[in-house]
Amino acid sequence: MAPIIRMVNLTKKFGEFTAVDHLNLEVEEGEILGLLGPNGAGKTTTLLMLTTVIKPTDGTAFVGPYDVSKEPDKARTLVGMAFQEPKLLWVDSPWDILNWHAKVCGLSAEERKKRVRWVLEQVELWNDRFKSVHAFSGGMRKRVEIAKILIQRPKIAIVDEPTAQIDIVGKHRIWNMLRDLRDEGSTILLATNELYEADVLSDRVAIMHKGKLLVCDEPKKLKDSIPGGDVVEIALEKDVPNAVLAKLKEIPRVVNVLAIKQNQLKIYLNQAEEVLPKITEFFMKEQLPVRSIHMSEPSLDDVFAHYTGLTIEEAQRE
Amino acid sequence: MISLRKVWTVAERDIRMFLRYKFLLIMRAIWFVSQIALFGLVVNRMFRPDVQSAVGGNYFNYYAAGIIITMLYSTTVFIGYDIYEEADHGVIEYLLSVPVSRKELVLGRSIGGGLRSFLYVGPMMLFVLYLIGVSNILQLLVALLSLFLFTFGTAGFSITLAVSIKSSDRFDILMGVTDALIVRLSTTLYPIAYMPQYYAGVASINPLTFAADLFRWGAGMESTAFTPPLLAAFGIVAFFSIFTFLGIFLHERRLEGGGWQ
Secondary structure (H helix, E strand, C coil): CCCEEECCCCCCEEECCCEEEEEEEEEEEECCCECCCCCHHHHHHHHHHHHCCCCCCCEEEEEEECCCCHHHHHHCCCCEEEECCCCCCCCCCCHHHHHHHHCCCCCCCCHHHHHHHHHHHHCCCCCCCCCCHHCCHHHHHHHHHHHHHHCCCCCEEEEEECCCCCHHHHHHHHHHHHHHHHCCCCEEEEEEECCCHHHHHEEEEEEEEEEEEEEEEEEEEHHCCCCCCCEEEEEEEECHHHHHHHHCCCCCEEEEEEEEEEEEEEEECCCCCHHHHHHHHHHHHHHCCEEEEEEEEEHHHHHHHHHHCCCCHHHHCC | CCCCHHHHHHHHHHHHHHCCHHHHHHHHHHHHHHHHHHHHHHHHCCCCHHHHHHHCCCCCHHHHHHHHHCCCCCCCCHHHHHHHHHCCHHHHHHHCCCCCCHHHHHHHHHHHHHHHHHHHHHHHHHHHHHHHHCCCCHHHHHHHHHHHHCCCCCCCCHHHHHHHHHHHHHHHHHHHHHHHHHHHHCCCCHHHHHHCHHHEEEEEEEEHHHHCCCCCCCCHHHHHHCHHHHHHHHHHHHHHHHHHHHHHHHHHHHCCCCCCC
């Protein structure tokens, strides 16, 4: 399928500081692509260039067939954005905000009325629809912001940290709404610094750091790409001879074996779900009964650490 | 291609927002009443007959018409303050992201900023026209149409300054100074005949002079108008065109989200 967003050497500088550095990335139509990175990675700046709110310093991006630098007005007709910080005037009410947004996006009066009600009910703000957002909590304001793209149902929905400041129940509700939006035909570009969110929601994840794209692939493939990313801890009934340890290391996809104790091993490997049966079979053949097995998969944080030498938390502090 | 529907949607938003500033609306109305009922009446009694005749026989009427123009000006430039309020809350970035062209956005904001001011000052304008006593309705309608354009141009002027300066403090100071100069170097409050020559030169090309002269002409006070009505109307059209064009240029070429103080 042809990419619906294509970034070509997309660059943004603020004075001497390069916020986005020659970014080349494609987003396929109908997918949820997660832009993952710590604060300051350049995610929001990238999104703002795609929505034509800021202009690229160098390079460009194509939104559908439109070049954001040359045809920004046309590019904006395909895009809807939910900002990281809700963009609301405090005198506004959710009804006014959503009604105006629907109007400016070209919805007819009848359609607008129906959809505003439906969305306000979805984000559980129907009873508060005429209250000033001044009195709203951070989470409620965030829901008003998300509601804008649910009303608009744009061809490309750009969502910047949609669940920041939202409780876990609210997070799941928003994730489901975004999945529904994707299922209805929208392509979703999601910026987040939450590893779990990127992992469970994205079809593909693009990891950014210091304005640069490090890697982009499906979450599973990214995790599998780390040599020895899966870790299996095995406790055995008997001590393991050194010769057996050496043979264990020869099993394909086993990267390293560490003997914590003589009967307790930590095995670093790839694609553990495929290799683990072979390992248990190997121990059975060697007459070494297995007492317990504990397996842990790498996270996207491990992927980030693999490429940068830092965890996301460390990069955020940097 | 400009969509009038989108232009109106933007304008309507600005009009709706303005009605929420209840405190401002009440204070401006009190200001108007005090200018007319206190200052205007008292000052009118201070002037000698020769001065009164230079302003059409009644300074109070001259002053009341001028106050309407200053009200229109000061209420319209409020759109610039709205832009800073929006920048504070990031709403500027939101407006730049919606499917509206920059031309439609600037035109909509200019029209909204002008129209809301016209609607607000409208009842006061009617009151002043009643005090003056209008004789030629057609003449008045021509003047009102020009004043419509004057408010759109003033809104464009305020928007242009706001997006060029990007600092609310500087904008506030600049608007204070501009207000002092543009009102005082015009025929809104006194006739050009009493100004020193170098002041009169500036006043004769001031859009507030054009607006005040046209309004007085429309209200039947032709003898007090310094600028011929056609020239004044042309001046207002030029003012509207320049600042609408500048506003569009700045929005299309320079305006970006972020970087507001």
